[in-house]
Amino acid sequence: MEIVAVNALLCPHCGRSFIYPLPGANALVCADGHSFDIARQGYVNLLTGHGTKFISDTADMVAARDAFLDAGHYSALANEVARQVSKQLSRAQLSKAQLSAGESEPAVIVDAGTGTGWYLHQVLASVNTETEEQFGEMPNVVAVGLDISKFALRRAARRNPQVANIVWDLWRELPLGTDTADVVLVIFAPRNVREFARILKPGGTVIVITPLPGHLAEIAQDAGMLAIQDDKEVALVQAMAEHFVLIDSQELLVPLLLDLPDVVNVALMGPAGHHLDADELRKRLSNLSAQTKRHAEKNAQPQTSATAAFRISIFAQVP
Template sequence: MSLQTLSEWLRCPNCFLPLSPAGPLTLRCGAGHSFDANKRGYVSLVSGGARRLLGDSTAMVDARALFLATGWYKPLRERLAARVAAENPTRVLDVGCGTGYYLQGVLTRSPDVCALGMDLSPVAVARTVSGRDNIDGLVADVWSPLPVRDASADVILNVFAPRNASEFHRVLRKDGILVVVVPQATHLQELRAAGLALDVPPNKGDHLSETLSPAFELETRDLLSSSLRLDPAQASALIGMGPSAHHTDAEAVAQQLSGLQTVTAAFELLGYRRIPA
């Protein structure tokens, strides 16, 4: 991260004026609002009210890194990176970046892209930007007006994360694309049957298309499904890295798992084209 490249993404969360470097680790807008950037490579622009929201904990981020390192979700990452590369983007915003696993896949395929990883969890953003000069980091709440400039991204990534249709529309450039990954109804069905994972609403992709209309039009839809053979540590990490971790006890989960687990992984990869206002 450099303060200059970071500032080129951002606007003030208070007055919405552009932010600019104003010192070694300070960003300031024309109205005089200033914000300190973190030495680890990111800035937090979360409002006071949003701080009560629950971001991913260190344990959840560690579990995600452990599970993703196994390579089970690599086919999804490669398909996502190929979909983004087809747009020939120069600027990509990852909303809900987590550990940066999918964003790093995009940058491997499209190395000249400038990227911004955004998440409510400072732990996640720190993990995303660590050792990456081509990724800037932002801690922000997706449900609030985003502290991101108008038309600043060619592509928005949204992998298993909340969405703000009106703000995504504003932040994307003309004819930009929103690439979303959501679970299919069969995703983790074995773990859900055992009471170890949260339910997945039926027809999630169809419902998403309705909620994003009329700001976005569904352009591509890919279905991916596979059976995973997970050992107890991998299965525990899979449960611990997602929203189920907020409702389960890690030690209790580990005690229920023994031997190899067969788990279904099933995703929808959806590409939505921005419709002009």
């Protein structure tokens, strides 16, 4: 964990900062002496007592998500999220430089429900590089990943060792100070609107990713996935309205070619994964090849086409 990322955190018991690194201690220890061990994989559990009653994703569901995302099917979404993060950071950087002499403190991204950290990894890799040309100079960027699932955070901490990966319940007061973050990312994860407003710096942004109706419709029924019913943007805007206003919104349609393991993974990684049995699903989908086209390459697996459909909504704080 980068020191500057840990600097964004506050002790959940007393609200004081952590002294990190503390020689001889493999833990985050606050100024009052409250101590939280750093797990072998590099994440920290700041959650004491019980989190929200929540059926955590199983290790198999997390593994399926990791395999599917690592295959790159949602790279277009990650690229677009990264582009938006760069745009928002450079906007914030610009107004800060106009206000002050432009002292360069790092920008802070909070990834709410970071999961296995896959999107955050793509975002951090991209900020400062490809997008710099497009949006101008980027500040140094650090990140905090919050998630209630230890299974997911084990992977996130390995994938993003520089990030402060923290076990936390998003429905609680977040272990971050007021006016700390520049961007909050919420990629298919719960939204604690009041807390997001508190931790964001003035001028900060929330970037929300949601699935659209028709998301993977071609395979949803066969794969036993829950259908995305309606476009919930109106409800989203209403839920955010006390603190945020929608400043940008776009739909992203991603054509996919999926083989059988991909379809099994994408079904298992979603909410239906709690009820689906992987072997049964594989059997059920074995007729998939009947409906599929053969990929041009010799000996390639049969593939089926499907369209991923996402909405990217950008919210700014109500002044």
